[in-house]
Amino acid sequence: MNSRQQGSGALIAVIILLLMSAMLLNATRQQAEDALSLVADERIWFQQASLAESALNWGRQRQWPEGEAGWQCQIESFFRWRACLLIEQERVLLKGDSGAGTLAFYQWVSRVTGTGKLLAQPHGWLDYCPYTEEKRCFSDE
Incomplete structure (x- = not known):
């Protein structure tokens, strides 16, 4: 064998390993x-x-004026939480988020007549909008 060819196999093995x-x-x-x-x-x-959870809790503790059907929103000034109330006939839905395009949580609530306070419905917490029509899930953002 030629002495020049003896290291070529080892060199190829090192290159393959690298x-x-x-x-x-x-x-x-x-x-x-x-x-x-x-x-x-x-x-x-x-x-x-x-x-969103903080906004929902904050919204449940707010005073909500008696109003017509549709969305009503309140924004917390420091944290910029947004709580929106959707009034439709007998059903009232509270939505909490941290602004347009962010994650939102929902809660079915009932209104305490004359006080502007909200009571959470048992098993009414939702992490999705309960309506099939997407446009009903958004306030005037």
Whole structure:
């Protein structure tokens, strides 16, 4: 055998090992980026869910004027929570969110006559709009 050809097999093996290592590192980096994106999305969801729940609770404690059917909204000045009340005949729906385009929670409530106060209906909490028509789920945003 020629002495020049003895190291070529080892060199090829090292190059293949380096290429496989580079591909593995790239795949691991991509997986870490995907996981970080998922964590960021979950963080945003939890923040919006917390704000929506706070807005819903805040809205239940507010004084609501006697009014006509339709949406009435109140905005908390410091945290910018928004609570909206939808009055439709016998049904009253309270919506809490942290602004247009954010996560919203809903609660079926009843009005205490003459006081402007709201009472939460048992099992009336919803994390989705109960109406099939999407336009009924939004106040005049």
